[in-house]
Amino acid sequence: MPPILVLVTGGSAGSWRVDRNLCVRGEPLAAVSHLRVHEASELLPTAADATWSLRGSTGHVRYVERNEKLDLATVTPPLARAEATCAALIPIRKTEAWWDLAQDERRAILEQQSQHIRIGLAYLPAIARRLYHARELGQPFDFLTWFEFAPEHAARFDELLVALRASHEWSYVEREVELRLTRVDAGARP
C-alpha cells in the first residue's frame, strides 16, 4: 500500500477532543482543545488556523522480520472501529546517538533487549496502532504514534506505555508528548 501522509493540526476544533496533554520528556506541545487528522497521498498545505501542526507518513516495516510480520498480520485490528472512541497521539523524537547506530545495532536494542515488537503484540487486538514516520519530513519529532481503543481498555493502554517506557530502547527517547483524546461524535453513537 502506498504511504498515507498525515497532517495533524492542534487548535480549537476537530474530531478529537484533547483530554490530556502530558509532556513526558523534552519540550511540551502548546495546549489545544481539539485535533484534526487529515490524510492524503501527498504533502498537504498547513492550515492557517492551527496552533501547531505535525506531519507524518506511514511506510514499510523497518525492524519487523518475516515471522513477526505474519504474527502481526493475524491480530492487527483496523483503525476507526466504532467502539474505539479513545485515542492517543504520542509524538516521539530519538537522540542522534540512536540514528547514528547501524541497522543491526538498532534492531538489537529494539527487539532483543527491549522486546518492543513482542510487548506490542500482547496488546493486540485491543489497542489498534498506526506508526507515522516524521524525521524524513524535517519535523520536530521522528515519529507520530497513534493508538485507538475502547474506553474499557484504557488501563491496558496505560500498562503498555509503562512497559515501553521502562525499556532500554526508551533511553534513546529525548522528546515525548502524550495527548489523550476522545472522539467528538462518541456520545452520539448508540
Added chain:
Amino acid sequence: MPPILVLVTGGSAGSWRVDRNLCVRGEPLAAVSHLRVHEASELLPTAADATWSLRGSTGHVRYVERNEKLDLATVTPPLARAEATCAALIPIRKTEAWWDLAQDERRAILEQQSQHIRIGLAYLPAIARRLYHARELGQPFDFLTWFEFAPEHAARFDELLVALRASHEWSYVEREVELRLTRVDAGARP
C-alpha cells in the same frame, strides 16, 4: 546529523547541465536543460518556474550493519570535490512487492543475494554518493540517488550501474530514470 531535505527542480537554469536523460524503466521525466539542487532542514516550497520537481530526504542507514558502516566511513568521500564535475541523478521506484517484504527479507535480497553494499564499496572513493529517501514524502519515486565523480571516472561509474542493474534486487525496480550532469561552472576552474 539531522536529515537534509532536498528539492531538485528541472528547468531551463541551474548549476547542473543535463547531458543525458535516459528512461531506464517505466515512465520518463520530461526533457529539461538544467537542474537546481536546493537543500534545507525543512520542506521547501516548489519553485513556480520548474518543469518538474522532486523531493527527498537523507537519513540513517536502513540495511547497513555495524562492520559495513565502519568500512564505509573509512572510504566515503564528501560531495562537492573540486575535481568531481560530473554527476548523476537516478530517481528509482521499487515495486509494492518489495515494500511488502519484511526487513530481513529485504536485507537478504539487497546484500546476501545482490551485494549492493559490497559493490558500492568497490567504487569508493572515486564515486561520491548520497541517497535521498522520497517514498515517505508522497513522491513519484522512492529514492533519489545522487553521484559525483571526476570525468576520468565516468567509465567506472557506468560499470557500477551495469553491476547494480544486473542484480536480483533490481528485479524489484519498476521505474528508473538516469540523468547525467555536468557542473555549469566546471569550465571556469583551472
